[in-house]
Amino acid sequence: MSRDNILHRIRTAIGRSAGQAVADPPPVRLHIPEADMESRIASMIVRIEALAGKAYRADTGKNACATVAAAIAGKTAVASNAPYLAECGITALPGVRSGITDRDELRQVCAAADIGITSADYALADTGSLVMLSSPQEARLVSLLPPAHIAVVPRERILTGLDELFTVLPNPAIQTSSMVLITGPSRTADIEQILVRGVHGPGQITVIMV
Amino acid sequence: MGKRVSLFVTCIVDQLFPKVGMAMAGVLERLGYQVDFPENQTCCGQPAFNSGYRGEARLVARHFLDTFESCETIVVPSGSCTAMVTHHFAELFAKDQAALARVHALEKRVWEFATFLTEVAGVEDVGARLEEVVTFHDGCHGLRELGIRDAPRRLLACVRGLELREIEPAEECCGFGGTFAVKFAELSGAMARTKIEAIERTGARTVVSLDPSCLMQIQGALLRAGSSVRTMHLAEVLASR
Amino acid sequence: MSAEFDQKIHTTLADANLQLAIYTATGRLKEKRVESVAPGILPDYQELRTQANAIKQHSIENLDHYLEEFERNVEARRGKVVYCKDATEVADFVLGLAKERRARLVVKSKSMTTEEVDLNERLEHHGLESVETDLGEYILQLAHERPYHIVAPALHKTRYDVAEIFTRTLHVPNEIVIEKQTAIARRVLREKFLAADIGISGANFLVADSGAVVIVENEGNARLTTTAPKIHIAVAGIEKVIPRAQDLATFLKLLARSATGQLLSVYTSFLAGPRRPGEIDGPDEFYVVLLDNGRTKLLPDRTKRQSLYCIRCGACLNTCPVYRKIGGHSFPWVYSGPIGAIITPQFMGVAHEPSLPFASSLCGACGEVCPVKIDIPKILLELRSDVKKSETREKQNRIEKLAFRAFAFLMTHPRLYELAGRMGAAMAPSDGGSWIRNLPAPMNIGPVRAWLSQRDLPPPPAKSFREMWRRR
Numbered sequence: 042m043s044r045d046n047i048l049h050r051i052r053t054a055i056g057r058s059a060g061q062a063v064a065d066p067p068p069v070r071l072h073i074p075e076a077d078m079e080s081r082i083a084s085m086i087v088r089i090e091a092l093a094g095k096a097y098r099a100d101t102g103k104n105a106c107a108t109v110a111a112a113i114a115g116k117t118a119v120a121s122n123a124p125y126l127a128e129c130g131i132t133a134l135p136g137v138r139s140g141i142t143d144r145d146e147l148r149q150v151c152a153a154a155d156i157g158i159t160s161a162d163y164a165l166a167d168t169g170s171l172v173m174l175s176s177p178q179e180a181r182l183v184s185l186l187p188p189a190h191i192a193v194v195p196r197e198r199i200l201t202g203l204d205e206l207f208t209v210l211p212n213p214a215i216q217t218s219s220m221v222l223i224t225g226p227s228r229t230a231d232i233e234q235i236l237v238r239g240v241h242g243p244g245q246i247t248v249i250m251v
Numbered sequence: 252m253g254k255r256v257s258l259f260v261t262c263i264v265d266q267l268f269p270k271v272g273m274a275m276a277g278v279l280e281r282l283g284y285q286v287d288f289p290e291n292q293t294c295c296g297q298p299a300f301n302s303g304y305r306g307e308a309r310l311v312a313r314h315f316l317d318t319f320e321s322c323e324t325i326v327v328p329s330g331s332c333t334a335m336v337t338h339h340f341a342e343l344f345a346k347d348q349a350a351l352a353r354v355h356a357l358e359k360r361v362w363e364f365a366t367f368l369t370e371v372a373g374v375e376d377v378g379a380r381l382e383e384v385v386t387f388h389d390g391c392h393g394l395r396e397l398g399i400r401d402a403p404r405r406l407l408a409c410v411r412g413l414e415l416r417e418i419e420p421a422e423e424c425c426g427f428g429g430t431f432a433v434k435f436a437e438l439s440g441a442m443a444r445t446k447i448e449a450i451e452r453t454g455a456r457t458v459v460s461l462d463p464s465c466l467m468q469i470q471g472a473l474l475r476a477g478s479s480v481r482t483m484h485l486a487e488v489l490a491s492r
Numbered sequence: 493m494s495a496e497f498d499q500k501i502h503t504t505l506a507d508a509n510l511q512l513a514i515y516t517a518t519g520r521l522k523e524k525r526v527e528s529v530a531p532g533i534l535p536d537y538q539e540l541r542t543q544a545n546a547i548k549q550h551s552i553e554n555l556d557h558y559l560e561e562f563e564r565n566v567e568a569r570r571g572k573v574v575y576c577k578d579a580t581e582v583a584d585f586v587l588g589l590a591k592e593r594r595a596r597l598v599v600k601s602k603s604m605t606t607e608e609v610d611l612n613e614r615l616e617h618h619g620l621e622s623v624e625t626d627l628g629e630y631i632l633q634l635a636h637e638r639p640y641h642i643v644a645p646a647l648h649k650t651r652y653d654v655a656e657i658f659t660r661t662l663h664v665p666n667e668i669v670i671e672k673q674t675a676i677a678r679r680v681l682r683e684k685f686l687a688a689d690i691g692i693s694g695a696n697f698l699v700a701d702s703g704a705v706v707i708v709e710n711e712g713n714a715r716l717t718t719t720a721p722k723i724h725i726a727v728a729g730i731e732k733v734i735p736r737a738q739d740l741a742t743f744l745k746l747l748a749r750s751a752t753g754q755l756l757s758v759y760t761s762f763l764a765g766p767r768r769p770g771e772i773d774g775p776d777e778f779y780v781v782l783l784d785n786g787r788t789k790l791l792p793d794r795t796k797r798q799s800l801y802c803i804r805c806g807a808c809l810n811t812c813p814v815y816r817k818i819g820g821h822s823f824p825w826v827y828s829g830p831i832g833a834i835i836t837p838q839f840m841g842v843a844h845e846p847s848l849p850f851a852s853s854l855c856g857a858c859g860e861v862c863p864v865k866i867d868i869p870k871i872l873l874e875l876r877s878d879v880k881k882s883e884t885r886e887k888q889n890r891i892e893k894l895a896f897r898a899f900a901f902l903m904t905h906p907r908l909y910e911l912a913g914r915m916g917a918a919m920a921p922s923d924g925g926s927w928i929r930n931l932p933a934p935m936n937i938g939p940v941r942a943w944l945s946q947r948d949l950p951p952p953p954a955k956s957f958r959e960m961w962r963r964r
Contacts, residue, residue, distance in 0.1 A: 260957050262903070262909075264957055265913070265956050265957040265958060266913045266916070266917075266952065266956055266957075267950060267952060267953065268950075268953070269953050269955060269956055269957035269959075269960050270953070272957040272960075272961070273957070273960055273961075273964075276961075288957075288958070288961050290906065290958065291906045292906070293902070293903040293904070293906055293909045294903045296900075296903065298896075298899065299896050299899060299900060300873070301854060301873065301876070302850075302876065302880070302892075302896065303849075303850075303873075303876035303877045303878075303879055303880035303881075304877075304880055304893075304896040304900075305877050305880075306900075307896045307897060307899065307900035308900075310900045310903075310904055311899075311900055311903040311904060313904075314903060314904040339873075342870075342873075391853070391854070391855035391856055391857070392854075392856070394856075395855070395856035395857070395859070395860055396856065422857070423813050423855075423857075424813045424853045424855035424857070426813065426853055427853060428852065428853025428854055428855070429854075430850075430939075431850065431851075431852065431853050431854070432853075432942075432943060433938075433939040433942035433943050434847070434850055434942075435501070435850070435851055436942040436943065436945050436946050437501065437502060437505055437945070437946065438501055438505065438814065438817055438818060438851070439853070439946065440945070440946025440947060441505050441817050442813050442814075442817060442853065443946065443947060445515075445813075445817075467949075467950065468947065470948075470950055471943070471946075471947030471948045471949060471950070472946070472947045474947070474948035475946070475947050475948050
């Protein structure tokens, strides 16, 4: 077994013994800027649009639902089990599948759907990111397999940025097995540095802030 | 009589570009300094150090210490050789406490020429005049080890008749690199050609630097390419009137 | 210099198209990095670098502690940690697991660590299909090449090269439009993702207090690799561990900016164990392979161990005037550029390619852009000294050694130095640029000839500085 061998080699090289106490690591560096909600929303819009995503504000859940309905326009969609989507009436829209709890079924539906609709646990204003924690309410594939992703986010979930996120969630592993930050549509520049969107994940991303 | 400064002209200036040393001495004297030249000086040892021969480099560095220890202020027409003394001597003598103490005592008194003028002498206008469109090449060691960026530009800005145009990209190496230039000659040559293309794009007629070794590389490449752009050390520009 | 290294440099320099491709691509990445860390955009950039360096230093100085903490936390969340000392152990582990689970198809996301151990080749050798899913890596796998660049692996391939590779290997019609080429890859690889039994990823960070693996990417292939198959194996070097999830706030701000100039990469996945009860998707099994493969050899030396701070952003490659000329494939191992020049000799031994640490003008641009402040030039200098100490007594090295002994002797004997200089000058007729070609043969050799192969040499002056000084 290489475990003990490798740990032994490490200790010998750095001059430590097994179980020896460790000095405190450098203090955590988290600075949360002052930013009111209006400026956070404005920053979200600037950042998302800079990444060729779409960003909308909606006054009410109902208006958000109407925006989603317009985006669906006859296409097929799969919605996550986030209660907020149901609250807004999005899961009841025609063409939207929701309430899936079986992995294989979810995978098939997501692989065939044109649009994946989710909420987001948080958003990061200074980068235009969505923060998705995997849970019974939010499956991972809904924001990944369909070619378009729509996220409907209540505005109070918009944080200033990474520093605030890791202040709110000092250890995300306590909540979830998977936290994903999504910053813009899937993209590649692997051939001749030419930017192409939608290589493996969604090529279109729409964020509606309610 | 003004304050005394000692020249470390570097081996490359001593052997190949003596006019650079004379120009530097002239500028310093014009500013009222009493200039001396410690005759025992040779080299800082950088060629051996950069080639992996630390034992040999240490011998030369010790000679430098012996030669300059009694000098109050040492001025050097090269960012690279200055950095060797102020940044790398300490590495060479890391295990020799006595020598290390001597190094630390000396390194504060060793100045690259342009920085000496702006920071110690406190001058930017040395009264020079040169009707010329020039560009400035940042030597890498001066730029990155010593943080010299503004000093030469401020000095050039005060030269009457001179127009400075920046190289784009300004901060890319000319490809000299000491023995690198001959160990990897083809690669070094390719880097030099990229540099002189960038120099020619500025439209300047003269390229100025504070490092004679970069100037040797750039001059060699310009001559080989049949270019009409010439090279000048900053000291030569500042000595012009 | 080995003939192979020399030849590869020569071939790359002689290929005008390749020269343009490398210079343009690295130039663009370089500019984007500069913009994204500009004081107006990221005012605390230098403080972040200092913090990142301090965290890495602390992590490496207490590496055993943080690896054990990481291991405990992975296992608390029903994941498993497997320590492997080398390539064989990694392959054996994956093959053993694949056999137990009757797995046939592996999808892989980009990982320099698996490149190090030739994982694909080893798996395929035992009949396990292993497919790279990052677009650039996929193209290279089809072309049987190794990555050209840490973050832009297919930097040297044009759309025409890709068209040829796809037509030949995937039997699709010739397609030179990049969007359509990307769509072909998406289609082919989507099927692989949905059919794969095992997903193998790398890891950008291992978070000790969370037992989490962090993976940063733009395409979504790493998310698919770690989500679609029932088994996820992350392969990571032992040096990737950091103490706390909160440290990610520092590293994530630096990584994407340094790599591509993005504020954040499109996807940052923080993965802590297999899916939990109630979670609808995600893998059922989660393994982290902690690879040594020579890393422990770098630990004893306090300066050189900094090499293990590297977060593989590739900024040093883009800014390096040498990499920008000789490209990635001239380097003797999977890691190229300045970081490759310092880790290859340490992983493989300095004798592997003794001239590698010398293939640098020591301009220092790499150290200036390194987001974790690795003093690359200083390590190059130390490695040069190591090379000289380890060199055998072959003829060429003996001549060089004698030359530097003579140099040291002259430079410590000012009168001899002056005499030698005067002799050199006396031998040189002052007839401009061509003077040196008239030199007697013995002087027109070696370094002088190498110099003259590329440039002219200024004619020596009639008098040295010290002579002028005395006579003024």
